Amino acid sequence: MALREQWSSLSGPLRQQPVIVTAYAHRAAALGLEDAALDAVREAIGASWSEDIVLLFGLLPAPREDRRLALAEAWLEAHPSSPALLVTLGRLCRNQSLWGKAEDYLHRAIAQGAGSEAWEALGHVLAAQGDDARSRISYANALRVARAEAVMELPGRGLRQKILDEAVAEERDEHGLPRLPLP
Secondary structure, eight states, X not given: OHHHHHHHHSOTTGGGOHHHHHHHHHHHHHTTOHHHHHHHHHXXXXXXXXXXXXXXXXXXXXXXXXXXXXXXXXXXXXXXXXXXXXXXXXXXXXXXXXXXXXXXXXXXXXXXXOOHHHHHHHHHHHHHTTOHHHHHHHHHHHHXXXXXXXXOOOTTOOHHHHHHHHOOOOOBOTTSOBOOOOO
């Protein structure tokens, strides 16, 4: 197939560029080559962490055997505060009807700075569970975040849950020294 040949002919650094990986993955998925699309995305993430590519990982159509959730959960150890990874995990859990896990990941994503995509995904999770009132607030918050407005409080989350959402594991460098968060 011409698409695979073009992809194979690209140099390694080009196949890691987020724009190129995204274009290839979308086209491959549209042609029914879900496994090839996911392989390209997985390879790019392995070479260089990219929040945009991690989001793409959760948006691609599921292949016949979808093992994305386990792989994304393995990435969580190295990237515990990645908003894109948490949104992706929430979406993958939603796809498998793991409602509680999906909701937890998405609340964490929001607490870690994820934007309107996380609120919208949370709205989908809540709507699928029949929680219309909270799903409407989540959808409204997605619009509010996109407009840089203050979000409305989502009922049903206790203080303990909110604190856990904001907590992140300490990150250390290759020498075992703690990394300081960037401003």
